[in-house]
Amino acid sequence: MSQSWRDMYSQLLSSNQISHTSSSIQDTPLWQIESSQWQRAAELAKELSARWVAGWAEQLEDSFNVNALLEKDGDYVLLRTTVAEQHLQLPSQSTIYAAANRSERHTRDLLGVHFTDCPDHRPWLKHQAWQKHEYPLRKDFPLSGQPQDITPPDMDYAFVKARGHGVYEIPVGPVHAGIIEPGHFRFQAVGETILNLEEHLGYVHKGIEKLAVQRSPEKLARLAARISGDSTVAHAWAACQAMEQAASVDIPSRAAWLRGIACERERIANHLGDIGAICNDVGFAFAQMQFSRLREQWLRPQLQDFGHRLMMDYIVPGGVSHDINQDACERQLQALKTLRQELDDIVPAIDMNSSLEDRLYTAGYLSPQTAQDFGVVGYVGRASSQDFDVRRDKPYAPYHTLQIDAVLEEQGDVASRVWVRVKEIFASIKLLQQMLSQLPDGDIKADWKTPQANAEGLAMIDGWRGEIISYVRFDEDNRISRFYARDPSCVNWPALEKIVLNNIVPDFPVCNKSLNGSYSGHDL
Amino acid sequence: MLRLFSKTLKTGVVTERIKKPAADELEQLGIEVKQQIDRHFKGSLAIRAVDAGSCNGCELEIHALNNPIYDIERFGIHFAASPRHADVLLVTGPVSRHMQSALLRVWQATPEPKWVIAAGDCAVCGGEFGESYACCGSVDKVVPVDVAIPGCPPTPEMLLKGILGLINGAKTRSQPSDARQK
Numbered sequence: 017m018s019q020s021w022r023d024m025y026s027q028l029l030s031s032n033q034i035s036h037t038s039s040s041i042q043d044t045p046l047w048q049i050e051s052s053q054w055q056r057a058a059e060l061a062k063e064l065s066a067r068w069v070a071g072w073a074e075q076l077e078d079s080f081n082v083n084a085l086l087e088k089d090g091d092y093v094l095l096r097t098t099v100a101e102q103h104l105q106l107p108s109q110s111t112i113y114a115a116a117n118r119s120e121r122h123t124r125d126l127l128g129v130h131f132t133d134c135p136d137h138r139p140w141l142k143h144q145a146w147q148k149h150e151y152p153l154r155k156d157f158p159l160s161g162q163p164q165d166i167t168p169p170d171m172d173y174a175f176v177k178a179r180g181h182g183v184y185e186i187p188v189g190p191v192h193a194g195i196i197e198p199g200h201f202r203f204q205a206v207g208e209t210i211l212n213l214e215e216h217l218g219y220v221h222k223g224i225e226k227l228a229v230q231r232s233p234e235k236l237a238r239l240a241a242r243i244s245g246d247s248t249v250a251h252a253w254a255a256c257q258a259m260e261q262a263a264s265v266d267i268p269s270r271a272a273w274l275r276g277i278a279c280e281r282e283r284i285a286n287h288l289g290d291i292g293a294i295c296n297d298v299g300f301a302f303a304q305m306q307f308s309r310l311r312e313q314w315l316r317p318q319l320q321d322f323g324h325r326l327m328m329d330y331i332v333p334g335g336v337s338h339d340i341n342q343d344a345c346e347r348q349l350q351a352l353k354t355l356r357q358e359l360d361d362i363v364p365a366i367d368m369n370s371s372l373e374d375r376l377y378t379a380g381y382l383s384p385q386t387a388q389d390f391g392v393v394g395y396v397g398r399a400s401s402q403d404f405d406v407r408r409d410k411p412y413a414p415y416h417t418l419q420i421d422a423v424l425e426e427q428g429d430v431a432s433r434v435w436v437r438v439k440e441i442f443a444s445i446k447l448l449q450q451m452l453s454q455l456p457d458g459d460i461k462a463d464w465k466t467p468q469a470n471a472e473g474l475a476m477i478d479g480w481r482g483e484i485i486s487y488v489r490f491d492e493d494n495r496i497s498r499f500y501a502r503d504p505s506c507v508n509w510p511a512l513e514k515i516v517l518n519n520i521v522p523d524f525p526v527c528n529k530s531l532n533g534s535y536s537g538h539d540l
Numbered sequence: 541m542l543r544l545f546s547k548t549l550k551t552g553v554v555t556e557r558i559k560k561p562a563a564d565e566l567e568q569l570g571i572e573v574k575q576q577i578d579r580h581f582k583g584s585l586a587i588r589a590v591d592a593g594s595c596n597g598c599e600l601e602i603h604a605l606n607n608p609i610y611d612i613e614r615f616g617i618h619f620a621a622s623p624r625h626a627d628v629l630l631v632t633g634p635v636s637r638h639m640q641s642a643l644l645r646v647w648q649a650t651p652e653p654k655w656v657i658a659a660g661d662c663a664v665c666g667g668e669f670g671e672s673y674a675c676c677g678s679v680d681k682v683v684p685v686d687v688a689i690p691g692c693p694p695t696p697e698m699l700l701k702g703i704l705g706l707i708n709g710a711k712t713r714s715q716p717s718d719a720r721q722k
């Protein structure tokens with residue numbers, strides 16, 4: 017058997033005199049390294065083409081833990097270093113990995129950990145709701161904070177400027193023209209061509225990481241279900257899986273399968289809605305009407321079978337909240353057949369539409385190289401040759417027993433992203449058929465066990481947008497002391513700044529929709 | 541093109557029918573909404589949706605109002621792209637502090653007479669997020685609210701009911717929204 021990248025990485029660290037004390041969180045190795053080696057360790061990981069997945073920090077008694085999660089071939093490694101409070105700084109990894117940039121700024125804004133040579137000194141999540149040198153995630157910062165009567169707008173963010181003959185700037189947002197989430201986009205354009213785009217996010221920062229502290233497992237699951245409403249199932253699953261790991265709770269296999277069913281249903285619902293919306297962004301109403309009809313018909317039975325149209329709060333610590341009976345299984349299987357037939361009509365009709373072709377092909381190109389550099393995940397990555405799917409590469413129940421057909425495209429344009437999603441609907445239909453017809457008997461919820469003090473959990477779940485990372489630590493009495501969730505949007509958003517380059521301004525909406533980052537999931 | 545027409549014909553009209561109002565609450569609601577809009581808004585009501593920190597769950601259901609099954613436009617209600625074209629602001633989310641000024645500006649940019657609907661538990665009472673260093677805690681802490689639609693998220697039917705409630709209330713209200721300057 018060939019050597020895993022983890023072994024190679026470990027050897028590489030050792031041969032570079034980077035000692036890494038090894039422990040683990042469940043089956044993810046955790047390597048504790050010296051903070052002075054933080055950047056060097058990232059450099060060596062990059063040499064092995066590992067992907068930078070997520071970063072977060074945590075305040076301890078008089079020091080801080082800083083974490084960076086890396087992955088290759090489905091094998092994850094968690095790097096950790098501890099930095100003393102009096103000297104709260106360490107070298108940045110974002111000089112090596114672009115994906116670490118916003119994450120390090122997030123950590124700096126909320127905890128005051130200073131990454132010395134982070135190339136970007138601008139705040140990221142912090143606008144004007146708290147003062148400079150205040151850090152909301154610190155233990156001495158009260159949840160209520162000290163808000164002003166009216167929080168002033170964040171006017172002074174130092175956007176990159178472009179100058180020259182005919183160059184002009186377009187500020188867009190935070191409030192947008194459609195029914196969408198708020199965020200700011202700053203364009204520099206010449207004529208209709210976009211020269212540069214900069215995102216400024218953080219408008220929907222709700223203090224989720226702070227709100228998580230001291231919650232019970234049930235309450236944390238509810239909060240996680242509201243990180244990004246469109247991924248409510250996937251986020252709740254990730255948080256529950258992390259908590260279950262920490263508490264050594266094994267969920268019944270029926271519960272795992274029901275979670276899988278809910279998650280694939282969520283994938284289909286979002287793909288249906290978004291494919292329609294993308295077509296609508298280029299004025300093709302037929303697809304919008306058909307797909308939004310299918311989506312509605314898809315959501316309605318969920319109220320009965322899962323207790324909620326969007327299946328919110330369906331996943332709970334230890335299992336799921338509702339069981340489905342044989343009739344419901346039959347009904348859902350029938351609905352899958354109908355959906356397939358409908359798609360067999362609609363998909364060829366949109367495939368052969370020349371106006372759609374004209375607008376979607378070659379628009380919003382993301383090269384495989386850029387996709388890899390940014391570590392993008394989900395359908396955005398898979399449309400640019402990034403062959404990664406947590407369900408297949410780091411399988412968890414119920415996917416470990418199922419055949420996962422990961423869809424891959426390589427053109428990297430808006431059309432590719434649409435086609436990945438079309439094909440993923442068909443793949444999910446197949447998965448659902450298997451899961452519904454082989455649903456194991458048994459309980460739907462395991463009894464909860466109080467985890468040991470300081471127990472940690474780390475989960476990776478493939479939501480419809482891609483890989484979700486969820487980290488929890490408990491304190492002594494079944495309460496959460498730290499929760500961090502990395503929505504796929506965090507790593508996908510920066511790619512939009514590249515996707516739109518040299519496109520025309522009127523194509524921005526369709527480029528944006530084809531990536532469809534969650535603002536709420538990103539801003540926490 | 542043929543495929544397109546054939547699918548369109550085969551799909552037919554899926555919009556839930558107006559014939560049997562008693563059997564279908566949505567329709568009943570819609571008809572009432574339509575009558576009121578005709579009477580008080582000359583047949584058209586323009587809504588501006590403002591996300592003030594929602595988790596985006598509420599947006600999904602607001603979107604659903606535009607699908608061919610609810611087809612809210614048939615009642616004369618449409619979503620405007622600018623607050624300057626709006627009669628009603630439909631606000632979601634617990635109003636993140638980073639959105640507070642933006643929401644105020646949108647409200648100020650909406651011409652009188654104007655109404656505000658707070659949609660979803662977050663907008664109504666803070667929901668899962670409440671009041672904190674990051675959230676104002678509800679819409680009415682920032683701008684005056686005329687109608688509150690609870691739910692997490694409210695279903696499309698509940699949203700439609702809420703809009704009806706607003707219109708019924710609007711008839712009786714003599715003053716436009718008190719110009720509480722914040």
Ligand code: SF4
Nearest residue numbers: 594595597660661662
């Ligand atoms: S009410 Fe519920 S669905 Fe709506 S924004 Fe709040 S958490 Fe999300």
